[in-house]
Amino acid sequence: MMEQKFTKEDIVEIFDLEDGVIFLEPCEVFNDGILGVTDDKKHLVYGYSTLLSSLAESYEKEYYELSKGDECGPGCEPDFYSDAAEWIDYNTVRSLPYMEEEHRPIIIYELERK
Secondary structure, X not given: OOOOOOOXXXXXXXXXXXXXXXXXXXXHHHHHHEEEEOOOOOOEEEEHHHHHHHHHHHXXXXXXXXXXXXXXXXXXXXXXXXXXXXXXXXXXXHHHHXXXXXXXXXXXXXXXXX
16 A cells, blocks of 8 residues: 655645745655644644655665666665765754744654664
8 A cells, every 4th residue: 555645735734734834845755754733833843754764765766766777786875864864964954043933844853762
């Protein structure tokens, strides 16, 4: 069974969001990371680990589509999770303070259970 993907419009409708709510882009990747919304309906709440997984999966899919299954040899496959973490930390987390405060997204870091 395929997991349902939500568009930006779906999420606005489901949560009855206020105008101006900021979505992390690209939505087709990062919407999977939405955990919910604040009770004032002004801020989307994302889970860091889900954002990381979604972006890493996107990188991996793109990598194999571009390489068309070509073998590059042992140890040459990129570390998709490290690349995704670096991108999210540098391009997304660092940009939050520069976004409009009233509608800025919130990213939470979930506890890791052992």
